[in-house]
Amino acid sequence: MKTAVLSCTGLDKPEGSVAREAAIRMAEAANSEIICPVLLNRSLARYEKVLADNSLIVVDGCSTRCASKLAESLDLKIDRKVLVADALKSSGLTLEPTLRLETNGAALAQTIVDGLVQSLAAPAPAQPSGTSSTEFPPPGEYLIVTHDKFEFRIPVSDYWFNENDVWVRPLGDVARIGISDYMQQSLTDINFVDAPAMHLSVEQFGELGTLESSKAVFEVVAPVAGTVIAVNSEVVSNPTLINEDPYGKGWIVQLKLSNWPEDRELLLNSDAYAKTVKHKAEEA
Amino acid sequence: MSEATFMGVPREKIVWHPTIDYQKCTFCMECANFCPHRVFEQREGDRRLVVANPNNCVVFCRACSKTCGPDALSFPDKQATIAQIKQMREQVSVQ
Numbered sequence: 001m002k003t004a005v006l007s008c009t010g011l012d013k014p015e016g017s018v019a020r021e022a023a024i025r026m027a028e029a030a031n032s033e034i035i036c037p038v039l040l041n042r043s044l045a046r047y048e049k050v051l052a053d054n055s056l057i058v059v060d061g062c063s064t065r066c067a068s069k070l071a072e073s074l075d076l077k078i079d080r081k082v083l084v085a086d087a088l089k090s091s092g093l094t095l096e097p098t099l100r101l102e103t104n105g106a107a108l109a110q111t112i113v114d115g116l117v118q119s120l121a122a123p124a125p126a127q128p129s130g131t132s133s134t135e136f137p138p139p140g141e142y143l144i145v146t147h148d149k150f151e152f153r154i155p156v157s158d159y160w161f162n163e164n165d166v167w168v169r170p171l172g173d174v175a176r177i178g179i180s181d182y183m184q185q186s187l188t189d190i191n192f193v194d195a196p197a198m199h200l201s202v203e204q205f206g207e208l209g210t211l212e213s214s215k216a217v218f219e220v221v222a223p224v225a226g227t228v229i230a231v232n233s234e235v236v237s238n239p240t241l242i243n244e245d246p247y248g249k250g251w252i253v254q255l256k257l258s259n260w261p262e263d264r265e266l267l268l269n270s271d272a273y274a275k276t277v278k279h280k281a282e283e284a
Numbered sequence: 285m286s287e288a289t290f291m292g293v294p295r296e297k298i299v300w301h302p303t304i305d306y307q308k309c310t311f312c313m314e315c316a317n318f319c320p321h322r323v324f325e326q327r328e329g330d331r332r333l334v335v336a337n338p339n340n341c342v343v344f345c346r347a348c349s350k351t352c353g354p355d356a357l358s359f360p361d362k363q364a365t366i367a368q369i370k371q372m373r374e375q376v377s378v379q
């Protein structure tokens with residue numbers, strides 16, 4: 001896959017210097033095109049061809065996520081991203097408070113590049129065989145919660161919700177997870193899905209990846225405990241599917257349940273969730 | 285008014301809100317502009333931002349910390365909070 005890298009300029013924090021270094025190393029290791037964020041901001045035309053010919057990797061330094069926000073503001077399709085601050089946490093390294101690249105910064109940049117090169121070589125997270133969407137029939141009837149000119153749909157049955165607007169639909173010992181129509185509308189168009197890793201085991205209310213829109217970064221709070229057995233590759237490549245069909249084709253992950261039905265005690269049924277949504281919509 | 289509950293427990297009994305590390309905060313106000321629940325408030329003086337309404341914070345949400353460049357916002361431990369909530373739910377159901 002041919003790639004282009006858009007990174008932080010690296011002139012505000014040490015994490016930024018690492019992002020910038022990772023971009024340079026991606027150019028060396030994987031022949032990626034480097035996109036200068038300042039120049040891109042000044043002249044999209046300069047990079048039109050590069051963007052048309054390559055998949056875009058975004059490397060942000062810190063959670064301000066300037067590079068991501070720039071890409072979003074220009075409506076660029078992001079294929080992969082890395083947040084150096086997160087990579088730093090999982091590496092256990094510490095960075096010196098300087099903008100010059102130090103030994104640890106260089107090591108971290110290399111780890112990031114190795115991870116990217118590896119993920120580019122591996123095929124996209126596949127849907128394991130035998131878990132086609134036909135096993136989960138589409139949602140049936142909906143309850144409708146209205147507020148002002150908005151309408152929020154909630155499937156009448158088969159779905160359970162946590163108060164963080166994430167649904168679970170169990171079927172035997174597996175379950176699908178996604179976000180509610182209410183949350184999908186609050187986030188507006190979702191432009192990036194950071195899905196959890198396959199085989200990740202998660203506790204109830206643990207983190208199952210994040211979704212990003214121009215308005216927010218949303219943490220998917222697991223409604224149930226389990227192990228990730230499938231990631232919906234269609235929403236990873238086309239995140240607005242979540243906006244279009246939040247309870248059906250917009251499912252995010254499939255879990256093997258580890259503590260059902262006990263987990264259900266802490267979840268809301270459709271009627272209770274409808275009340276919660278009404279309350280949230282009135283407060284917002 | 286005790287209408288606000290989370291998982292059947294009165295909201296004010298659950299400790300869940302961001303804490304600002306004033307050594308790190310640059311008062312960029314990204315978090316305050318981001319959160320729709322009026323958890324943060326801007327003030328005069330040195331500490332120009334405070335967590336004024338901790339109980340407005342949505343339990344288990346950590347979204348504002350994902351907008352904070354200097355990583356100045358922290359939250360309680362989730363598992364500990366869940367354990368706490370479960371315990372309170374049991375007390376409520378016994379009464």
Ligand code: SF4
Pocket residue numbers: 304308309310311312313314315316333351352353354355356357
């Ligand atoms: S986003 Fe972080 S640095 Fe900015 S005001 Fe909030 S706590 Fe402070």
Ligand code: SF4
Pocket residue numbers: 301302318319320321323324340341342345346347348349
């Ligand atoms: S955690 Fe969520 S609800 Fe709480 S202050 Fe941050 S953004 Fe607001």
